[in-house]
Amino acid sequence: MRAGQFSIAAGAILIGPWILCALFAGWLAPYDPLRSMTPLEFPLSHGPTGQFFVLGTDELGRDILSRLIFGARTVLVWAGLATLVAYTIGIATGLVAGFYRGRIDRLLSFGGNVVLSFPVLVLYILLITKLGASGINIVLAVTFANSPAIFRVVRAVAIDLRDRDFVLASITQGESSIRIMLVDILPNASGPLTVDACLRLGYTAITIGVLGFLGLGLSPETPDWGGMVNAGRAIAIGFPHVVVFPCIAISSLMLGLSLLADGLREKKHLPIAAAETEPQVP
Numbered sequence: 001m002r003a004g005q006f007s008i009a010a011g012a013i014l015i016g017p018w019i020l021c022a023l024f025a026g027w028l029a030p031y032d033p034l035r036s037m038t039p040l041e042f043p044l045s046h047g048p049t050g051q052f053f054v055l056g057t058d059e060l061g062r063d064i065l066s067r068l069i070f071g072a073r074t075v076l077v078w079a080g081l082a083t084l085v086a087y088t089i090g091i092a093t094g095l096v097a098g099f100y101r102g103r104i105d106r107l108l109s110f111g112g113n114v115v116l117s118f119p120v121l122v123l124y125i126l127l128i129t130k131l132g133a134s135g136i137n138i139v140l141a142v143t144f145a146n147s148p149a150i151f152r153v154v155r156a157v158a159i160d161l162r163d164r165d166f167v168l169a170s171i172t173q174g175e176s177s178i179r180i181m182l183v184d185i186l187p188n189a190s191g192p193l194t195v196d197a198c199l200r201l202g203y204t205a206i207t208i209g210v211l212g213f214l215g216l217g218l219s220p221e222t223p224d225w226g227g228m229v230n231a232g233r234a235i236a237i238g239f240p241h242v243v244v245f246p247c248i249a250i251s252s253l254m255l256g257l258s259l260l261a262d263g264l265r266e267k268k269h270l271p272i273a274a275a276e277t278e279p280q281v282p
Helices: 003-023 064-100 102-116 120-131 135-162 165-172 177-213 225-235 241-268 272-276
Strands: none
Touching (some): 003 064, 003 241, 064 102, 064 135, 102 135, 135 177, 165 177, 177 241
């Protein structure tokens, strides 16, 4: 098996269970993730009324396994939505800037460079503090911080292809600018964008975890891996399971997405610089 195929397979093995958890959380979780039972039970312990806690319970008596399973849905839905919106805006602005060039390119590039000049974690904290902690505001903050990097990738491809013969032929035939950008130019950026999407989805998942750890993420009762770490950090020495398992969940998802990105890059023979596009790690 080639290195690229091995990375893709390993990444799928790590990501696949979390996707299944997100899709079938209601069937896979043994308990309601908000139900309070026996506080601070250790893994593989039994509750007083016969419950069995595979990973133990947290300080409020909620089953950690159930919260991890539902937390997969929370992380993947919000991270996926934020990444999708960021890509929509980044691709649209990058195509316009690279195709039309001139004043609009200079204006969009200047705005993107201004955003990219800020430390990303500080930018997230400022935006969430100003807008308030909610899922929609996390999507807005991630979109604002990530779309400029996507814009740069698409803009570079559009500039490179703008004067190619097949694009000039479409212009000569009277094709609309939108069709040329979407049909002739955008597919040629699919390779680096696909690899970058895997990496950026992982970084966005970590961002949601970091914001949850800082108390700036979703509401405290929402099953969220970062929020679980934040809630259990005060008792982590005596009851390490309350933070260890959420940390393992975050790490495994990030590792799986990174391996998947590496495998896709090898398969498509993309250079590292083109594939990674300098994603900012919080």
